[in-house]
Amino acid sequence: MKFVKDFRDRELAEKLLAAISREADTSRVYRFMEVCGSHTMAVSRFGLRSLLPKNIELVSGPGCPVCVTPQWEIDAIFEIASREDVTIVTFGDMIRVPGSRGESLQKLRADGADIRIVFSPLDTLKIAEETGKNTVFIGIGFETTAPTAAALAKTAKELGTANVFVAPFCKTVPEVMDVLLADETLEIDGFLCPGHVSVVTGLDIYKAVTAQKRSAVVTGFEPLDILSSVLEMVRQHNKGEYEVKNFYTRAVKNEGNLKAQALLKEVFYQADTDWRGLGRIPKSGLRFRDEYQSVDALAKFGIQETGVTDLKGCKCGDVLKGKMKPSACPMFDNGCTPQNPYGPCMVSSEGSCSAYYKYER
Amino acid sequence: MCLGFPGKLIEMDDFKAVVDIDGTRREVSLMMLPDEVVLGDYVMVHAGFAIAKMDPDEAQKTLEALREFADLLDEEGQL
Ligand code: SF4
Ligand code: SF4
Numbered sequence: 001m002k003f004v005k006d007f008r009d010r011e012l013a014e015k016l017l018a019a020i021s022r023e024a025d026t027s028r029v030y031r032f033m034e035v036c037g038s039h040t041m042a043v044s045r046f047g048l049r050s051l052l053p054k055n056i057e058l059v060s061g062p063g064c065p066v067c068v069t070p071q072w073e074i075d076a077i078f079e080i081a082s083r084e085d086v087t088i089v090t091f092g093d094m095i096r097v098p099g100s101r102g103e104s105l106q107k108l109r110a111d112g113a114d115i116r117i118v119f120s121p122l123d124t125l126k127i128a129e130e131t132g133k134n135t136v137f138i139g140i141g142f143e144t145t146a147p148t149a150a151a152l153a154k155t156a157k158e159l160g161t162a163n164v165f166v167a168p169f170c171k172t173v174p175e176v177m178d179v180l181l182a183d184e185t186l187e188i189d190g191f192l193c194p195g196h197v198s199v200v201t202g203l204d205i206y207k208a209v210t211a212q213k214r215s216a217v218v219t220g221f222e223p224l225d226i227l228s229s230v231l232e233m234v235r236q237h238n239k240g241e242y243e244v245k246n247f248y249t250r251a252v253k254n255e256g257n258l259k260a261q262a263l264l265k266e267v268f269y270q271a272d273t274d275w276r277g278l279g280r281i282p283k284s285g286l287r288f289r290d291e292y293q294s295v296d297a298l299a300k301f302g303i304q305e306t307g308v309t310d311l312k313g314c315k316c317g318d319v320l321k322g323k324m325k326p327s328a329c330p331m332f333d334n335g336c337t338p339q340n341p342y343g344p345c346m347v348s349s350e351g352s353c354s355a356y357y358k359y360e361r
Numbered sequence: 362m363c364l365g366f367p368g369k370l371i372e373m374d375d376f377k378a379v380v381d382i383d384g385t386r387r388e389v390s391l392m393m394l395p396d397e398v399v400l401g402d403y404v405m406v407h408a409g410f411a412i413a414k415m416d417p418d419e420a421q422k423t424l425e426a427l428r429e430f431a432d433l434l435d436e437e438g439q440l
Contacts, residue, residue, distance in 0.1 A: 004367070006424055015431035038364060091408070120409020122390060141408075144365070147393055148408040196365045199405060199413045228427050250420040251365065251405050251413050259395045260412060 007222030016227040017051055024053050024234050031057045031187050032215075032233055033180070033322050035173065036194030037064035037350030042221045044359035056230065059322035060355070062176055062278060063194060065141045066093045066348035067320060070274040072306040073169050074099050074344075080136055080167070080301050081105060087114040087131050089124045090138040096347050100311065121152040121166075128164045136165045136297045144196040146170035146286055147260035150267035153288070153295045165297040168287050171273060173197050174205040175284035181212055186321060190215030190233040192226065195248045200264075202256025203244045210242035219247040267292055274307065276344065277317025314343035319352050326353040333357065365405040367415050370398055380406055 024030065034040050040060040043049055049058055062068050078099050081088045088105065095105045095117060109115040116127055121137050128135035139149035149166055156164040173194065180186055191214070193206055198218040206216040215233040219225045229247050236242050246252055264286070273285025288296040297303070313331055318324035326332055326345065336342035338354050345351035368380030368387060376392050389404070389411050396414040398404060404411035 006420065009424075012424075012427060012431060016427070019431050118409075119387070120390070122409055144407055144412070147412075148410050151390070151392060151410065196405075196407060196412075199365065199407075224424075224427055228430060231430065247423065249423060250416050253413070257393065257395050257412055260393050263393065 004222060007220065007224045009224060013223050013227055016224065016231055020056065020227065020231050020234060021053050023231065023238065024056055025238060026053075026055060029055045029057060030189050030234060030237060031059060032190045032192060032230065033059050033061040033188050034192045035061045035063045035177065036192070036197065037067070037348065037352065037355070038196070038221050039063065039192050039194070039219075039226065040352050041350055041355045042223070042226060044355040046223045046226075047359070048223065048226060049360070052230065056234070058192075058230075059188075060319070060326075060352040061180065061191075061322050062275065062320040064345070064348045064350040064352075065145065065171065066097060067316060067345045067351045068171065068176075068275045068278065069097070069140055069169060069344065070276045071100055071311065072274065073167075075306075076298075076303045077105070077138055077167065078103055078108065079303070080297065081108050081113050081115060083134075083301075085134050087116060087127060087133045087135045088138065089116050089118055089121075089127055089135060091119075091140070092117045093348050094138055094140060096341060097344050098311075098341060098347070121148045122155065124152055124164055125156065125159070125161065128161060132163065134163050134165060134300070136167060138169070139166045140169045142171060142173050142194070142197050143200045143260075143264070144194075146172075146268070147200060147257075147263050150263045153267050153292055154263065156295050157292065164295060165300050166288075166295055167297040168268065168285075170268070170286040171275065172270065172284050172286065173201070174208065175281050176275065176278065177206075177209060179278065179281055180321065181209065181214060183321070186323065188214065188322070189237060190217070192229055193218040193244075195220050195225075195252065198246075198248065198252045198256065200257045200260045202252070202261075203246055203254050206244045210244050213240075213242055215242055217245045217247055218252055220251070274305070275320075277320045280307075311343055314345075316343045316345045316353075319345050326356040327361065329353070333361065365407045365412065367403045368406040368411075370400050370402050370404060373398075373400060378411065380404065380411070382406060
């Protein structure tokens with residue numbers, strides 16, 4: 001289909017690669033970060049890292065919400081899940097994420113907890129009606145997903161449903177990009193900006209990046225999308241002129257999805273929150289506004305934020321910052337595999353560790 | 362996790378629609394879609410919501426631009 005196949009055209013990909021090789025200045029290194037895990041997956045799957053010139057490094061960033069969910073939030077989910085009066089509703093990605101004592105939603109379910117996997121947060125409403133139990137949707141995700149959690153909260157409130165709750169664990173991307181840029185040890189020259197996050201946010205959130213003389217290109221997930229973006233970034237650096245570019249115009253409008261943005265603002269406010277491996281980042285979390293306290297799972301179940309404690313031995317923190325390649329983690333393929341993940345970066349199919357395990361081992 | 366899939370609209374009423382994603386039928390909510398759509402249009406589907414209209418003309422334009430982007434250099438390279 002047009003939106004996919006044409007963007008895998010081999011001949012054009014080879015031309016783009018040739019152009020990149022020709023234009024990349026061999027006396028320097030270009031370090032570009034894929035913010036989004038789906039980009040990491042695509043880069044790994046199509047073998048782009050090995051096709052690019054050696055002095056262009058593509059490093060993977062914090063782009064998967066499952067990976068960046070801190071341990072206390074995971075443990076809070078388990079705590080809620082083990083209550084008898086509760087049904088947990090979640091996307092499939094979360095089901096195998098390990099807790100600090102080795103538990104997971106999958107194991108809790110085997111022990112009798114009521115845990116349902118859905119494609120749409122709105123399915124929570126049907127489940128709540130069927131069971132009559134307190135039904136808690138696990139709201140994890142970035143700006144792409146957060147509006148869908150907001151839509152559930154708003155609908156539940158409008159319907160006056162008393163037994164639907166949402167755990168507000170969504171996070172926002174610009175704030176974490178700021179933190180990564182400010183870390184001089186990371187030496188990031190530019191970002192492949194997450195295509196689906198940008199569908200919602202639009203381009204303005206990346207202006208802070210180009211203002212700091214780094215490149216930012218919003219792009220899709222096919223080889224031509226990624227290669228053309230890399231070429232664009234190389235050109236921007238060579239010229240020393242930086243501008244946010246939209247290379248995903250088939251889906252992303254420059255202003256983003258204004259309806260979704262309005263929904264986010266109506267339901268959530270931006271609060272400081274914890275990221276696995278990255279610590280507490282100001283204003284990077286979404287918590288319910290006062291008007292939505294009645295659907296807030298944190299209020300309902302009296303969940304306290306306990307702060308960051310990461311899994312021992314797991315190098316997710318360094319992996320998420322692009323400081324360490326997954327394969328350099330001592331546990332990679334050595335106690336930590338997709339079949340038996342130790343850390344969350346190996347669980348999610350978009351996690352860097354799992355992408356490397358599958359395609360670049 | 363925030364993957365988007367292009368789905369073709371095959372049924373529609375006010376806020377609900379059915380899309381075809383690679384042969385699979387999925388019910389989606391249209392409450393978050395900012396654009397006007399008609400049956401046969403493509404939308405990007407994420408977590409049960411249509412979040413954007415997908416524009417085939419834009420896809421075509423991007424491809425043409427990519428060709429130019431790559432070719433331009435071919436010519437320059439021969440200078
Ligand atoms: S959730 Fe998935 S698609 Fe979205 S930014 Fe993260 S890795 Fe990318
Ligand atoms: S390989 Fe496993 S333990 Fe190591 S960083 Fe990745 S997820 Fe964590």
